[in-house]
Amino acid sequence: MRVADTAFLLAAVLVMSLTFYALLGGADYGGGLWDLLARGPTADRQRATIARAIGPVWEANHVWLIIAVVVLFSGFPRAFSAISTFLHVPLVLVLLGIVLRGSAFVFRAYGSEEPRQERFWGRVFAIASTTTPLFLGVVVGAITDGRLPSSTDARFIDVFVRPWLTMFSISVGAFALVLFGYLAAVYLTLEARDSETRTAFRQRALISGGVVGILAGIVLLVSGPTLREELLASPWAIPLHVAAGASAITALAALWWKNYRVARLAAASQVTLILWGWALAQYPYAVRPHLTLAAAAAPEPVRVLLLQVLAVGAVVLLPSLLFLFGLFGPRGR
Amino acid sequence: MDLLYARWQMGLSLGFHIVFAVIGMAMPLMMVVAEVAWLRTGRSEYRELVKRWSTGTAILFAVGAVSGTVLSFELGLLWPTFMEFAGPIIGMPFSLEGFAFFLEAIFLGLYLYGWQRLGAWAHVFAGVMVALGGALSGIFVVTANSWMNTPAGFRMVNGEPVDVDPIAAMLNPAAGAQVVHMMLAAYAAVGVAVAGIHARLLLRDSRDPFHRRAFAIALLVGLPSAVLQPLSGDWAARVVARTQPAKLAALEGQFVTETHAPVRLGGVPDPDSRETRYALEIPGGLSFLAYGDPSARVVGLNDIPRDLWPPVTAVHLAFQIMVAIGVWLAALAGWATILWWRGRLFTSRAFLRAMVVSTTLGFVAIEAGWIVTELGRQPWIIQGVLKTADAVTPMPGLVFPFALFTVVYIGLAVVVVAMIRRTILDTAPPADARG
Numbered sequence: 001m002r003v004a005d006t007a008f009l010l011a012a013v014l015v016m017s018l019t020f021y022a023l024l025g026g027a028d029y030g031g032g033l034w035d036l037l038a039r040g041p042t043a044d045r046q047r048a049t050i051a052r053a054i055g056p057v058w059e060a061n062h063v064w065l066i067i068a069v070v071v072l073f074s075g076f077p078r079a080f081s082a083i084s085t086f087l088h089v090p091l092v093l094v095l096l097g098i099v100l101r102g103s104a105f106v107f108r109a110y111g112s113e114e115p116r117q118e119r120f121w122g123r124v125f126a127i128a129s130t131t132t133p134l135f136l137g138v139v140v141g142a143i144t145d146g147r148l149p150s151s152t153d154a155r156f157i158d159v160f161v162r163p164w165l166t167m168f169s170i171s172v173g174a175f176a177l178v179l180f181g182y183l184a185a186v187y188l189t190l191e192a193r194d195s196e197t198r199t200a201f202r203q204r205a206l207i208s209g210g211v212v213g214i215l216a217g218i219v220l221l222v223s224g225p226t227l228r229e230e231l232l233a234s235p236w237a238i239p240l241h242v243a244a245g246a247s248a249i250t251a252l253a254a255l256w257w258k259n260y261r262v263a264r265l266a267a268a269s270q271v272t273l274i275l276w277g278w279a280l281a282q283y284p285y286a287v288r289p290h291l292t293l294a295a296a297a298a299p300e301p302v303r304v305l306l307l308q309v310l311a312v313g314a315v316v317l318l319p320s321l322l323f324l325f326g327l328f329g330p331r332g333r
Numbered sequence: 334m335d336l337l338y339a340r341w342q343m344g345l346s347l348g349f350h351i352v353f354a355v356i357g358m359a360m361p362l363m364m365v366v367a368e369v370a371w372l373r374t375g376r377s378e379y380r381e382l383v384k385r386w387s388t389g390t391a392i393l394f395a396v397g398a399v400s401g402t403v404l405s406f407e408l409g410l411l412w413p414t415f416m417e418f419a420g421p422i423i424g425m426p427f428s429l430e431g432f433a434f435f436l437e438a439i440f441l442g443l444y445l446y447g448w449q450r451l452g453a454w455a456h457v458f459a460g461v462m463v464a465l466g467g468a469l470s471g472i473f474v475v476t477a478n479s480w481m482n483t484p485a486g487f488r489m490v491n492g493e494p495v496d497v498d499p500i501a502a503m504l505n506p507a508a509g510a511q512v513v514h515m516m517l518a519a520y521a522a523v524g525v526a527v528a529g530i531h532a533r534l535l536l537r538d539s540r541d542p543f544h545r546r547a548f549a550i551a552l553l554v555g556l557p558s559a560v561l562q563p564l565s566g567d568w569a570a571r572v573v574a575r576t577q578p579a580k581l582a583a584l585e586g587q588f589v590t591e592t593h594a595p596v597r598l599g600g601v602p603d604p605d606s607r608e609t610r611y612a613l614e615i616p617g618g619l620s621f622l623a624y625g626d627p628s629a630r631v632v633g634l635n636d637i638p639r640d641l642w643p644p645v646t647a648v649h650l651a652f653q654i655m656v657a658i659g660v661w662l663a664a665l666a667g668w669a670t671i672l673w674w675r676g677r678l679f680t681s682r683a684f685l686r687a688m689v690v691s692t693t694l695g696f697v698a699i700e701a702g703w704i705v706t707e708l709g710r711q712p713w714i715i716q717g718v719l720k721t722a723d724a725v726t727p728m729p730g731l732v733f734p735f736a737l738f739t740v741v742y743i744g745l746a747v748v749v750v751a752m753i754r755r756t757i758l759d760t761a762p763p764a765d766a767r768g
Binding site: 055056057059060062063065066067069070071073074075077078080081082083084085088091092094095096098099100101102103105106107109110111152156160298299301302305306309310313316317320321323324327328 | 388391392394395396398399400401402403405406407408409410413414416417418420421422423424425427428429430431432434435436438439440441442443445446447450451462495497498499500726727728729730734737741745748752755756
């Protein structure tokens, strides 16, 4: 394989891991958001549905993030180093959310029979589920935005805060949060056991689906000129936007006509296309504006070996994963 | 100052995570043993045991998973220069660990939530996979750590690694000894801890069949490892002697380069006066243990530049604690065998009391062992290649993330201990939390 090919393939694996993380782990965070926002006569049933859906799978879903991080630091060590240096602050906030979300979820599920404690851990779970995608989005926004400095010789605020505390990154954070909420609400229509709860999730899916559209517009509006150019004018842009838009419309229409299986498929395809669109806009950069994939990449033999290990790992992994989701997915129930 | 906080944060995160990591390795094994016993005998105590242990595992595994995530990010957040250098070289064991962790998480989901949906033996299989995934995770991560002690699989040219060979890096000289030592430590510590918990309840009622069986399984997992551990420790020390002379000198408190170097029991090394006081010395012991020859020459710290010394006092004391506990746990194993032979395993109050006292000792030894291996490598983050001070992030104000994680981890530790007390110790059966 040529040098460029293996770096590109590894980047593709990274994007695939992030896609799975968004589709699966992202929806788990979205579930937490709806736990936080549970209202109305079915509030308790909404929470129970969310807990039931997340319980068996959230830890496995979380591992996609670990895979992405590992591929990043083995395959693109300079990118990992730059991201974790300049985005230290939002990453610490992501980690705080990850720790509290996971711990609070099991504390609530297994730990306590006392309602007051259960409510407390439920609250921690829900709040941490909400802040984590927000800061994850901020990190992704900052990598894309191109304001990361090339050295640390400046004031703290210019090096470690300004690069990510931008309108753009914050909009991407809000977008990620609502997108995950939308995805979760769509999935949960299939997990609900009674029609009232299902209706509640349908309503939430429709509303958040609309907000996703509005936020997408805002993200585009506040993005810098280079990025907007990439997002709008490159050759792949139009087909991708059309496909993502078609998925979005299909998802909303399917929700409207209560065809939830189609809605799930369309929403997942929408999220996937958004992520791939982001990845293509980012190409050939690993971290804008200084670091291309080629410059960030590990030596060639390492990349080849890493790809081989990932391929073998996938062969072991995918059947087990499919079995897990087959057993506990909505169809298995 | 920031370097110090970065090191404290890394130490805190490792010290916190390792507890949950070893539980994630050993508890599933005990769970599986109890479940097989239940399927074989149909005794309800085994069933109850599996339920309680798996509830405990569910809580502890989740905390282990999230604290492990923190570590994988902290490698970059605190040591970006190290990761930029080492990422490609030791990415392999980390990738493999990722897959092992994946298997563990998938099959734990199947195990915890699959009681009604899986056949009896399929359920056992899921448990076996959890135990296997946990063991493999541990093995891969320890090979990455051992590479920091005995870096291999690259050549340095102008400060950059070239000819990177990740396989050779993974199979570095310290990998075998460190992996075996850590795995045995995990099973010994967890087995002894669980046995200690049930020993306390057997002291109240030594006929209780539930606690008897729990005690027996925990001893079965813990004590054979405890017997083998001193042997693997000896192997690990020989590797250190060959590859990290400064670490060996520090952990033994050896200042003078000499033949017939003594092994020291106890003692307090004083780096200023360059001597180790109050130790019980066995002449020639260290030369013999390290090189198999009592007249072998052991390099002392005096022949190592002062700025390349690890913190001698802390390393020596941690090493003494680890070795003392290791010997004590191996002795407990011998004692248990004799009692079992005489049919008094569950009724000897002296032994039960000894087990109660030893409940947390295995974990103390693990923490001490990590202090030995990590502090003993200082000032290097990669032995002989990169110094810790040169690897730290340029971000100032590291006291804040350190304080944040300290508060969070202390809080989590308090909650976890309270919850485990309730699930495992309560005499009333725990509520069935499985959906």
